[in-house]
Amino acid sequence: MAIxxxxxxxxxxAVAFAIPSGRxxxxxxxxxxxxxxxxxxxxxxxxVVAAFDGWLFLDPLGRLxxxxxxxxxFLCAAYAPGYLALRPARxxxxxxxxxxxxxxxxxxxxxxxxxxxxxxxxxTTALVSAPxxxxxxxxxxxEATWKYLLIGSVGIALxxxxxxxxxxxxxxxxxxxxxxxxxxxxxxxxxxxxxxHAAFVxxxxxxxxxxxxxxxxxxxxxAYGESPGLVGALLAGGLTSCxxxxxxxxxxxxxxxxxxxxxxxxxxxxxxxxxxxAGVFMAQQRDFKRMLAYSSVEHMGILVLGMGIGGAAVFGAxxxxxxxxxxxxxxxxxxxxxxxxxGSKLSTHVSGALRRVPVSGALFLAGFFAITGSPPFGLFLxxxxxxxxxxxxxxxxxxxSFLAILFVVFVGMxxxxxxxxxxxxxxxxxxxxxxxxxxxxxxxxxxxALVLLLGVYIPPPLNGLLQNAASFLDGxx
Amino acid sequence: MSxxxxxxxxxxxxxxxxxLxxxxxxxVITGSALQGVLLGLLVVLVHGGLGLQSxxxxxxxxxIKGTLIPALxxxxxxxxxxxxxxxxxxxxxxxxxxxxxxxxxAVLFARVLPLAPEHVGSLLVPASLATVLTGFLVLxxxxxxxxxxxxxxxxxxxxxxxxxxxxDAMPFLVEVGVLLDLLVAVFGIGIIINHITRExxxxxxxxxxxxxx
Numbered sequence: 123m124a125i126x127x128x129x130x131x132x133x134x135x136a137v138a139f140a141i142p143s144g145r146x147x148x149x150x151x152x153x154x155x156x157x158x159x160x161x162x163x164x165x166x167x168x169x170v171v172a173a174f175d176g177w178l179f180l181d182p183l184g185r186l187x188x189x190x191x192x193x194x195x196f197l198c199a200a201y202a203p204g205y206l207a208l209r210p211a212r213x214x215x216x217x218x219x220x221x222x223x224x225x226x227x228x229x230x231x232x233x234x235x236x237x238x239x240x241x242x243x244x245x246t247t248a249l250v251s252a253p254x255x256x257x258x259x260x261x262x263x264x265e266a267t268w269k270y271l272l273i274g275s276v277g278i279a280l281x282x283x284x285x286x287x288x289x290x291x292x293x294x295x296x297x298x299x300x301x302x303x304x305x306x307x308x309x310x311x312x313x314x315x316x317x318x319h320a321a322f323v324x325x326x327x328x329x330x331x332x333x334x335x336x337x338x339x340x341x342x343x344x345a346y347g348e349s350p351g352l353v354g355a356l357l358a359g360g361l362t363s364c365x366x367x368x369x370x371x372x373x374x375x376x377x378x379x380x381x382x383x384x385x386x387x388x389x390x391x392x393x394x395x396x397x398x399x400a401g402v403f404m405a406q407q408r409d410f411k412r413m414l415a416y417s418s419v420e421h422m423g424i425l426v427l428g429m430g431i432g433g434a435a436v437f438g439a440x441x442x443x444x445x446x447x448x449x450x451x452x453x454x455x456x457x458x459x460x461x462x463x464x465g466s467k468l469s470t471h472v473s474g475a476l477r478r479v480p481v482s483g484a485l486f487l488a489g490f491f492a493i494t495g496s497p498p499f500g501l502f503l504x505x506x507x508x509x510x511x512x513x514x515x516x517x518x519x520x521x522x523s524f525l526a527i528l529f530v531v532f533v534g535m536x537x538x539x540x541x542x543x544x545x546x547x548x549x550x551x552x553x554x555x556x557x558x559x560x561x562x563x564x565x566x567x568x569x570x571a572l573v574l575l576l577g578v579y580i581p582p583p584l585n586g587l588l589q590n591a592a593s594f595l596d597g598x599x
Numbered sequence: 600m601s602x603x604x605x606x607x608x609x610x611x612x613x614x615x616x617x618x619l620x621x622x623x624x625x626x627v628i629t630g631s632a633l634q635g636v637l638l639g640l641l642v643v644l645v646h647g648g649l650g651l652q653s654x655x656x657x658x659x660x661x662x663i664k665g666t667l668i669p670a671l672x673x674x675x676x677x678x679x680x681x682x683x684x685x686x687x688x689x690x691x692x693x694x695x696x697x698x699x700x701x702x703x704x705a706v707l708f709a710r711v712l713p714l715a716p717e718h719v720g721s722l723l724v725p726a727s728l729a730t731v732l733t734g735f736l737v738l739x740x741x742x743x744x745x746x747x748x749x750x751x752x753x754x755x756x757x758x759x760x761x762x763x764x765x766x767d768a769m770p771f772l773v774e775v776g777v778l779l780d781l782l783v784a785v786f787g788i789g790i791i792i793n794h795i796t797r798e799x800x801x802x803x804x805x806x807x808x809x810x811x812x
Contacts, residue, residue, distance in 0.1 A: 238773035245780040252787050261798055265807040268744070268791050275751055275784050276738065282777065283731065283758045289768035290761075294715045299768045316713055344810040403812060 123165050124173035124180060127188075128230045131158055135222035139215060147218050148203040154222050155196035158229075162192040166587075171233075176304065178233040182590035187367050188232040189587065190444050194359045194451065195225050197565045198352055201455055204561030205352055208462060216253050223250045224356070231364040237285045237301040237371065241278070244332060244368055247361060248274050254356075255349040266341075266348035273341040274332060281328025281368075284321045288375070291317035303371060310378035318379060325372050326388065332365035335392055335426060336399035339419045343403075346415035347467070351458020354411065358418040358454060359447030366425055366443065373429060374595060386430045390520055393427025396420065397527045405534030410460075411467045413538050414453050417493055420531055421446040427524065428508045433515055437592040438507030444584075445492075445500035445576055448569045452489035455566040456482045460542065463556040469538050474547035481558040483543045485566050490539040492573050494532040500576030604644050608726040611637050611760070612702060615733040618753060619698040620691050622684045624745055628672045631752045635664025638759055645723075645763045652771045660759075663778045668752065671789045676745055679796040685803075688740045698733055705729035715764075723764050730757030744792045744802045748785065755781060 134154040141147040165171050166189055171180035180188065199221070206214045227247040234240035249271075256267040285301060292306065293299040294314040300306070306313075331338040346354040376385045400420035407413040421442070428439025459482035460475050461467045475483035492499035495506075505528065512521035575581075580588070611634055618630040639661035646653035676682075687694070705728035718724055734754025738747055762769055769777075792802065799806050 236770075236773065238769050239776070242773060242776035242780055245777075245784070249780065249783050249787060252791075256791075262809055264791065264794055264798060265810055268788075268795065268804070268807060269810075271784065271788050271791060272747060272751065275788075276754065279751070279755050279758055283761060286758065286761045286765060286768065289765045290715075293765055293768075294713060296715075299765055301768045301773075314713060320712075343812075347810070 123161075123168065124171045124178040124233055127158070127161055127165060127171075127233070128178075128226050130161060131222050131226035131229065135219045135226065138218040138222055144210070144214055145207075147214055148206040150218055151199035151202040151221055152196065154225065155192075155199035158225060159192045159196045162189055176302070177236045177239060178230075179235040180233055181235070182587070182594040183367065183370060184232040186440060186587045186591040187363055187443070188229060190447060191225075191228050191232065191360055191363065194447050195228075195356065197451055197569055198356050198359075198455075201352055201562065201565040204559060205350065205458070208556070212257065212259075217257055220250045220253045221356075224254070224360075228360055228364055232367060235303040237288065237303060237306070240368060240371070241282055241285055244281075244329070244364060245275075245278050247364060248278065248332065251353070251357060251361060254353040255345055257350055257353065258348065263348040266344040269341045270345045273338075277328050277331025277338060279328070280324050280331075284324030284328055284372075287317050287321035287324060288313075288372070290314075291321060303375075306375050307378045310375050311380060313375075313379055315379075315381070318376065318381060319384065322372060322376055322385060322388070326369065326392065329365045329368045330392065333362050333369070333422045333426075334415075334419050335422055336396040336419060339396065339399070342419060343412040343415040346418065346454075347409055347412040351411070351454040351456075351461065354414065354458070355451040355454035358414070358450040362418065362422055363443055363447060366422070369426070370429070370595060377596075382432070386432055389426045389430030390517075391430075393423045393425075393430055394520070394523055394527070396423025396426070397524070397531075401527050401530040401534060404531055405537070407534070407538055408469045409467055410469055410472070410538055410542055411454075411457055413535060414450070414457060417453070417531070417535065418450065420527075421450075421493075424505065424508065424524075427520075428511075431508060431512045431515065431517060431520065433511045435508045435511035436595055437588060438504050438511060440588050440591055440595075441507065441576070441580075442501065442504035445504050445573055448573050448576075449489055449492045449499070449501060451569040452485055452566045452573070453493060455569075456485040456489060456563075459556070459558070459562055460486060463554065464547075465554070469541045471548065472542050473545040475543045478547045479556070479558050481563045481567070485563060485570060487539065487543045488570055489566075490535060492570065494535060495528060498574065498577040500573045503577055604641065605722045607637055607641055607644065608722040608760070611641075611756070612726055612729060615702070615730055615753065616695060616698055618737060618749065619694045619733060622687075622691065624676050624682055624684060624743065625673070627684070627746055627749050628669050628676065631672075631749045631756075632665050632669035634753065634756050635666075635668070636661050638664060638756060641760070641763055655771060656774050659775055659778050663782050664752070664756070667782060668785045671785055672745055672748065675789045675792045675796075678793055679745070679802050681743065681745075681802055684741055684743050684746050687742060687746075694736060694740060697736055701732035701736065702729040705732060718764060723760060727757050727760035727764075730754070730760060733757070742803050742805055744788075744795060744804050747804065748788055748792070752781075752785070 138150040230243040291313040295312045297309045334342040400416040404416045428435040463479045464472045495501045614630050614634050639657045642657040706725040709725040737750030
């Protein structure tokens with residue numbers, strides 16, 4: 123089962139590559155997403171999913187994130203046929219193949235219980251996403267892809283160095299040198315502290331680059347701004363969650379080593395810094411897709427901050443991961459639709475989206491309220507959980523800064539979003555053939571409905587997954 | 600561990616300085632290829648003899664780092680019809696001095712770190728850190744896309760040397776996975792470089808500045 127979850131998407135990628143018709147090939151994406159989703163649901167019902175002597179093992183945290191990723195991919199894939207039909211001039215062979223490969227390698231990340239294997243999976247996921255960024259084949263997407271590849275590769279090389287430092291921490295203490303997760307957690311109390319600290323810093327920089335934490339976030343606005351909305355949604359909801367999962371693995375090792383105070387302090391600082399940097403760049407941001415990229419930086423900051431605060435905030439951060447991913451789908455897909463309709467993604471050229479593309483415009487507006495944590499959406503609940511945990515544990519300064527930055531973001535983002543959706547459509551740009559069809563707005567609407575649902579009611583199966591993952595992160599306590 | 604390890608590591612460090620001090624792209628690429636071959640030899644020497652696994656890793660390293668990747672870069676260079684790095688952000692003499700400072704700092708830092716008994720006095724950890732820092736230096740101070748890629752390769756070589764300290768941590772499959780990822784990354788970057796050459800008629804990354812706040 124563990125192997126099939128990875129191999130089935132890869133096999134489907136090969137099938138997608140072999141399909142000769144560019145018109146029918148995009149349908150392999152929703153089909154592949156549906157097959158994967160069914161497989162994941164079957165796997166989640168099993169008590170143990172493992173393979174290769176424990177190298178692949180679906181632990182409670184992996185279960186939560188794999189289930190989420192599979193759903194996210196399916197919803198994004200459902201948008202793909204409609205989107206690719208609008209771009210008949212571009213060959214979509216590489217695009218479809220890479221997307222399904224992306225799904226397979228993301229699954230591998232969630233299952234990897236060997237940190238070296240996990241590194242290989244993260245790097246492969248990043249590499250197969252590069253052709254997705256370059257789909258538009260113009261100067262700007264070329265520049266974005268160059269930065270993405272180079273900055274990402276350097277960052278991930280540092281993560282490898284960090285993983286090796288971790289292995290050295292075991293070697294130094296005369297322990298069995300291994301990068302298997304179980305071994306490291308078991309031996310954690312005896313690991314050499316200086317090497318463990320150095321490893322954590324390198325890993326935070328390395329996987330933090332992939333997550334897009336400030337100050338390693340510089341590739342993110344370029345990459346998300348220049349890629350199709352569908353790719354932006356998958357990167358902002360999927361790849362970043364995988365990188366966060368990688369960080370959580372090391373968080374667990376440090377926690378098992380009894381060294382969690384150091385780690386938490388670093389995470390609080392980086393989390394607040396990411397939020398603050400994003401808040402500054404979001405104000406006065408005229409390019410609404412770049413604005414969404416900064417919003418992603420902000421929410422990655424919230425995830426790390428939640429882990430740093432600890433306690434109930436761990437549950438909050440995991441819930442926030444799901445809320446943020448789903449809301450990013452709403453925002454990126456509706457922003458992509460608005461971009462298609464106006465041929466521009468600058469708020470100076472785009473106005474009156476509610477009139478020209480009423481459904482996409484409304485989704486974009488609702489997505490904005492959701493992502494800024496307005497009730498009754500799910501993000502209100504997760505952000506409130508994090509805030510309450512900060513106050514309950516006496517971290518008042520952290521809680522106050524968190525609230526203050528959220529407010530700044532709301533104001534900064536609101537200015538851009540409102541000028542996009544309100545007013546009259548400009549006379550200079552003629553309406554083109556684009557209109558809100560079911561295929562183009564259905565997936566985003568479904569995501570919005572889910573975020574709304576999560577704000578008022580967390581279904582028991584999901585709650586179980588979340589509780590298990592949070593207690594697993596706390597070391598089974 | 601063999602006695603030839605430290606001399607080979609000294610050679611790796613000398614190649615670092617060679618890469619820092621030259622402007623000719625062909626020489627820079629050859630330098631990274633030479634480092635790849637040296638790393639392949641080091642795998643065999645550090646692991647003490649030719650086990651099946653170490654031989655396979657050594658061959659994969661030499662093939663990928665020593666021949667395939669340099670060949671990709673040479674081709675990108677030919678297509679772009681450029682030979683030299685022009686106007687690095689800091690001069691070659693300054694780069695060499697900074698490289699020397701970084702190497703010295705790496706040696707001092709490795710003394711402070713609590714090394715395992717078998718690595719005390721060995722050059723493995725200092726050479727690893729020095730090579731990582733050299734890679735950073737090349738990456739940050741050069742403007743041609745190809746030289747920046749070589750900087751990334753040097754950095755990755757430094758990480759690889761650190762991996763030599765740890766025999767069991769990186770099983771064969773993972774080691775080969777890392778090498779293959781590196782190859783695919785450079786292949787992808789090579790395609791991007793090719794497109795940059797065509798679109799911008801230059802490999803100067805300073806021209807890639809349309810996307811900014």
